[in-house]
Amino acid sequence: MASVAERSQVSAFMAFFIIMSMQIGIGVLGFQRIISKTAGHDAWISVLLAGAAGHLVLALMYWLLQQADGDFILLHQQLFGRWLGNVLSLAMAAYFASMSLVVLRTYIEVIQVWMFPDLRTWEFSLAFLLLCLYITLGGFRIVVGICFFCLIIPSYLLFTFWFVFDYTDFYRLLPILDHPLSNIVKAAKEMTLTMLGYETVLFFYPFLKSGKQSAKWAHAALLTTTLFYTLLTVLTLAYFSEKQLQRQIWATLTMWKMVEMPFIERFEYIGIANWLFVILPNVCLGLWCSSRICKKVLPVRQKTALFLVAIGCFLGTLAIHDRTGVNMINSILNRIGFYFLYVWLPCLAAFTYIRMKVRGKL
Amino acid sequence: MAAPSESVWSMLQTLGCSLDFQTKVYRNQTSGQRIWVSYIEPMIDIEIAVKNIFPYLLHYHFSTLQDLCGALPLDEAYLSSDPNDMKQKLLEGYLLIRLNETDETGLLVKAQKTLERTLTIPEVEFSVVGPKESFIESLETNLYLLRKRIPSDHLTVNMFRVGTLSKTKLAVVYIDGIADPENVQTVSQRIQAVEFDEVIDSSYIVQLISDNRHSLFPQLLDTERPDRVAAVLAEGKVAILVDGSPHALIGPTTLVEFFSSFEDYFLNWIIASFFRLIRLFSVAFSILITPIYVATLNYHYELIPKDLLGTLITSRKEIPFPPIVEVLFLELTIELLREAGARLPTKVGQTIGIVGGIVIGTASVEAGLTSNVLLILVALAALASFTTPVYKMGNTIRLMRFPFLLFAEMWGLLGVAFCFCIVMTHLLSLTSLGRPFLAPLYPPRWKDWKDALIRLPFTSQAKRPSSLRTPQPIRFDGKKAKEKRDIDE
Numbered sequence: 001m002a003s004v005a006e007r008s009q010v011s012a013f014m015a016f017f018i019i020m021s022m023q024i025g026i027g028v029l030g031f032q033r034i035i036s037k038t039a040g041h042d043a044w045i046s047v048l049l050a051g052a053a054g055h056l057v058l059a060l061m062y063w064l065l066q067q068a069d070g071d072f073i074l075l076h077q078q079l080f081g082r083w084l085g086n087v088l089s090l091a092m093a094a095y096f097a098s099m100s101l102v103v104l105r106t107y108i109e110v111i112q113v114w115m116f117p118d119l120r121t122w123e124f125s126l127a128f129l130l131l132c133l134y135i136t137l138g139g140f141r142i143v144v145g146i147c148f149f150c151l152i153i154p155s156y157l158l159f160t161f162w163f164v165f166d167y168t169d170f171y172r173l174l175p176i177l178d179h180p181l182s183n184i185v186k187a188a189k190e191m192t193l194t195m196l197g198y199e200t201v202l203f204f205y206p207f208l209k210s211g212k213q214s215a216k217w218a219h220a221a222l223l224t225t226t227l228f229y230t231l232l233t234v235l236t237l238a239y240f241s242e243k244q245l246q247r248q249i250w251a252t253l254t255m256w257k258m259v260e261m262p263f264i265e266r267f268e269y270i271g272i273a274n275w276l277f278v279i280l281p282n283v284c285l286g287l288w289c290s291s292r293i294c295k296k297v298l299p300v301r302q303k304t305a306l307f308l309v310a311i312g313c314f315l316g317t318l319a320i321h322d323r324t325g326v327n328m329i330n331s332i333l334n335r336i337g338f339y340f341l342y343v344w345l346p347c348l349a350a351f352t353y354i355r356m357k358v359r360g361k362l
Numbered sequence: 363m364a365a366p367s368e369s370v371w372s373m374l375q376t377l378g379c380s381l382d383f384q385t386k387v388y389r390n391q392t393s394g395q396r397i398w399v400s401y402i403e404p405m406i407d408i409e410i411a412v413k414n415i416f417p418y419l420l421h422y423h424f425s426t427l428q429d430l431c432g433a434l435p436l437d438e439a440y441l442s443s444d445p446n447d448m449k450q451k452l453l454e455g456y457l458l459i460r461l462n463e464t465d466e467t468g469l470l471v472k473a474q475k476t477l478e479r480t481l482t483i484p485e486v487e488f489s490v491v492g493p494k495e496s497f498i499e500s501l502e503t504n505l506y507l508l509r510k511r512i513p514s515d516h517l518t519v520n521m522f523r524v525g526t527l528s529k530t531k532l533a534v535v536y537i538d539g540i541a542d543p544e545n546v547q548t549v550s551q552r553i554q555a556v557e558f559d560e561v562i563d564s565s566y567i568v569q570l571i572s573d574n575r576h577s578l579f580p581q582l583l584d585t586e587r588p589d590r591v592a593a594v595l596a597e598g599k600v601a602i603l604v605d606g607s608p609h610a611l612i613g614p615t616t617l618v619e620f621f622s623s624f625e626d627y628f629l630n631w632i633i634a635s636f637f638r639l640i641r642l643f644s645v646a647f648s649i650l651i652t653p654i655y656v657a658t659l660n661y662h663y664e665l666i667p668k669d670l671l672g673t674l675i676t677s678r679k680e681i682p683f684p685p686i687v688e689v690l691f692l693e694l695t696i697e698l699l700r701e702a703g704a705r706l707p708t709k710v711g712q713t714i715g716i717v718g719g720i721v722i723g724t725a726s727v728e729a730g731l732t733s734n735v736l737l738i739l740v741a742l743a744a745l746a747s748f749t750t751p752v753y754k755m756g757n758t759i760r761l762m763r764f765p766f767l768l769f770a771e772m773w774g775l776l777g778v779a780f781c782f783c784i785v786m787t788h789l790l791s792l793t794s795l796g797r798p799f800l801a802p803l804y805p806p807r808w809k810d811w812k813d814a815l816i817r818l819p820f821t822s823q824a825k826r827p828s829s830l831r832t833p834q835p836i837r838f839d840g841k842k843a844k845e846k847r848d849i850d851e
Contacts, residue, residue: 011805111776116661124773131783138791145790145804146783266664273775280783 004206010144012214019198019221021147021281024228026106027194029275031229032236032251039187040242041172042179044233046187050195051226053188057341058198058222060349062215065205067352072202073296079351086297092202093293095336097309099196100286101316102333104128107279108317109326114253114272125317129310132284136291136306140207143288147281154277160267161235163259168238192341193334194229197282198222199341203289287313370466373445374400377452387463388416392423398460400468405455407475410436415457415471427461427469438472450529478503484586486753489625496586501531501605504588508535508601511592516540522553525561531605532567535591540598542831545614548795549600564607573793578761580754581794583615590624598832600795614797614830617789618814621645623751626817635816642815644746649763651743652689653770653778655736659685661774677733686771688732692740693767695722697760700744801829 035043068075072092076085104125112119135146201218208214236251248254252271259267287309294305320326377383377400385400397419401411414435424430431439438456442448443466452458455474460467481503484496497504505519520534532553536546552571561567564584572581582602585591591601591610602611621641626634658665659674666674681688699718703711723741726732743763750756762785769777792799802810810827812818824840826832 014805115774115776119773127780131780131787134784135787138787141805142787142790145800146787148804148806149786149790260667262667263670264665265667266662269662269665269775273779276776276779276783 006209008140009207009209010141012208012210013217014144014148015201015204015208015214016217016221016224017148017151018144018204018281018285019201019218020225021151021278022197022200022285023195023221023225024151025194025197025279025282026103026110026275027196028229028232028278029110029252030248030250031191031194032233032240033245033248034190035187035233036237036242036245037187038179038183038190040179040183041174041237042177042184043187043237044173044230045177046184046191047230047233048226049184049188050191051222051229053342054195054198054222054226055219057345058201058218059215060345061199061202062218064345064349064352065202065211067356070206070211072205073293075348075352079348079355089293089297093290093297093309095340096200096203096286096290096293097312098316098329098333098336100132100283100290100309101313102329103279103282103286104313105317105320106326106330107275109323110250110253110272110275113323114250114268122314122318125314128283129314132280132287133306133310135280135284136288137303140204140288143281143284146284150277150281154274157271157274160256160259160271161232163267164235164239164255167258168235170234170238172238172241173234189338190334191229192338193330195225196333196337196341199337200285200289203292204285283313370443370445370448370468371464373449377402377449383452388419390422390424391420393425395424395461398463398465400452400458400460401473402452402455405453405475406457406473407455410473411457415473419459427459427467430459431469434471436471440470441467442470443467476500481507487585487587487590487624487751489623489628492625492628493587493589495588497588497603497608497610499606499608501533501603504603504608504610505533505535507588508592508595508603511588512537512595517595520546520550522550524553524556524567525558527559528561530561532561533603535595535601535603537595537598540596540826540832540834541600542598542833544831545600545795545797549602549613553602561604562606564602564604564609564611567602567604568611573796574791577788577792578758579617579789579792579799580620580752580758581613581615581792581799583612583619583752584609584754585612585624585752586610587624593624593627596837598826598830598834614793614795615799616794616801616814616829617799618803620752620755621750622813622817625751631817631819635818638816641749641751644749645759648743648746648759649766650778651739652693652736652763653766653781654775655739656685656689656767657770657774657778660771674733674735677735680730681733682730685736686767688736689740689767692726692732692736693763695726696740696744700760797829802827805829 032043035046039046064075065072068078073085073089076088079085080088105121108119108121108124111124112121135142198218198221201214205211205214232252236245236255239255240248240251245251253268256268256271257266259265264270287306290309291302291306294300294309295302298305320329374385378385380402382403383400384403385398388397388399389395390397399419418430418433422430422433424433427441431441442451448458448468448470451470451472455472457471457473459469459471478500479498481495481498483494487496495507497507509517514537516538518536518538522532522534523529524532534546534549534553549571553567556567556570558566558570561570568580568582568584569575574581586609588610591612594612595601599612599614602613604611622638623641626638629637659678663671683691695718699715699722702714702718706714719741723737727734727737744760747756747759750759765784766778766781769781771777773780789800790804798805801807802814807828809825810829812822813827821840821843824837824843826835826837828835
């Protein structure tokens, strides 16, 4: 905990901006189809459910962090010994790096589908990662600054959903709880990727000035995101019929097509360009977390680790060529995220609890 | 610095190489004592010398320089035997009086000529209402203008000299107990570390002590208004005045401060806030409009509704160039006009403006080189860039649209967003005297937003900006200022 200098720390309430900007990412553009596949017009309940589960996991994370004095890597070492613990931490590093990769590659896919069919993947990926390096090399405070502005600036996009209201039919949401609970839970599981992002708190926690007070901000962020997603889901379900929605890979973008002003039509172009702001903190914080773990575990400087991770991401984006590849990495990350949050973290908590009990007895 | 072994004699020999250096011998008429008087002629105010010094030299009975020193009706007179000090003072306009040509000790008497222009109205930061005096090239006068506005014993002035050749006097001014001592420390340290020979103006100092010397963005605010300096000193900032420069520097500054004109404080807060928002909007417009034009016409013409697209196409159908060439042609023309206007004398400049603006503009549209719509946009963008109240920021804004244009040409709107992110990151990493440049936006200091993008009434400004970390955060009793009154009382 003491290893972080005060000038690179940020106030506790910035946790709100970090977590929210990290959560809202590429998933928002098209999560509606996936969750309504199983839960139909009850999908909004799944979103709430996923949010509730998120709150539990987040509370668990804070509990775990308290046990290890705010250092998750230390927790790994305490539980599994130095060697195995470090391997697990490195797995986390790989996880965050792949998160950056998935977000970036999916965004490039969106651009290629909606805006520039002939955009060269390597070209944009290289430029984007260079920008991320520029940000991340500035240190955590700059990364948080980006999180802050990249949440504030695109927030005007919320108003654009107003245009959709004219075309909605809220009777489509009825009857409520029409689907079996198992389907709703399954859909909530599919929400994982879209909700993902708050686990970064495990690693940026030492960079908050008063870590314990950040819990309420982290929960507030999670709550806001959940409400935003619920609202968006309700709106989408009311806008599209169920069959129509199944054909919309990027439902949010399709909804933007309805925005019409005297000087602007086809708002999705502006939306996609603006989405650059939304995914920038995702990729940056992913790179930052990943390189931070490497620095703590391996005998490398964070700069070196950062360059390596960025190069890895760059090569990764090149390796995925088409829609199927993008779909695949998305569902893989969704699964890893799910097992990490809802299986691995509770296990860790159980281990920690047992360890505490055993130590207390001895 | 000369070697300490240098004698007064050799020092005077060196000075004597220049023909405006004079050493004259006089004889005291009462004692018959011979007196050597040396001075640099252009630096001497003859009136002071004739009225206040020579009568004593020639008629007063004295045996030592000490006696003479006591008799002179001038404060600035002292005995010295340090050749370096003597040289310095001679160069500044002192008379050196010795009783023997070979004496190593002499009396230095100040007879400095001070020629300065009178106080004029601020021309760069003109305001319709409010005080109309601006700084001039004399440090003493500028300090007087500040002291007059802040008659407080806490107003502290630290003096420095910078420049190995110019030895320019430089004053760091702050209010003790209100300014953060750390900021004063930073400024002083950086000024002492300046390595330069001839410091002409405060803008030299900006470039020498800024946090990031390569940034397009000025990181210290320069102003010619003493009222503005006094106001920010009261907030807890530090000002730097440079002798010979009519512009004071203020730090630590923030980006939003560059978009606030001091006139904002003379107007009602609602009007002032409106003007500030207009200015911010025009800056965004000025930077982004031509890149958006290029992006839209190159890649996203679907964005434009049918009717508007018709207008655009009609105006562009004869143009043989792609949008980027068209835009660069017009933008560069405007820059050319601006530069020509700035270099030429006022009257000729106006003519050039008319010839350039109207003739070239209409002619290029009629010749089919540029479109009408673009001409309007570029002209508006140029106009908007001049709304920035600080001249140096206006330059930055004008230059910034070119990288935006390149990115827009490459990736359309996506490129514009990308370039925006680069600028944002750059701004995030900038600091002014070690304090974040984007404050109070980031790190967010909600309480400071009362005087950032908008300006709330004075009664709500009871606290000094928290980003300045002043030891005395309360300006006045806010509760007393806000009187609550019931109906019909």
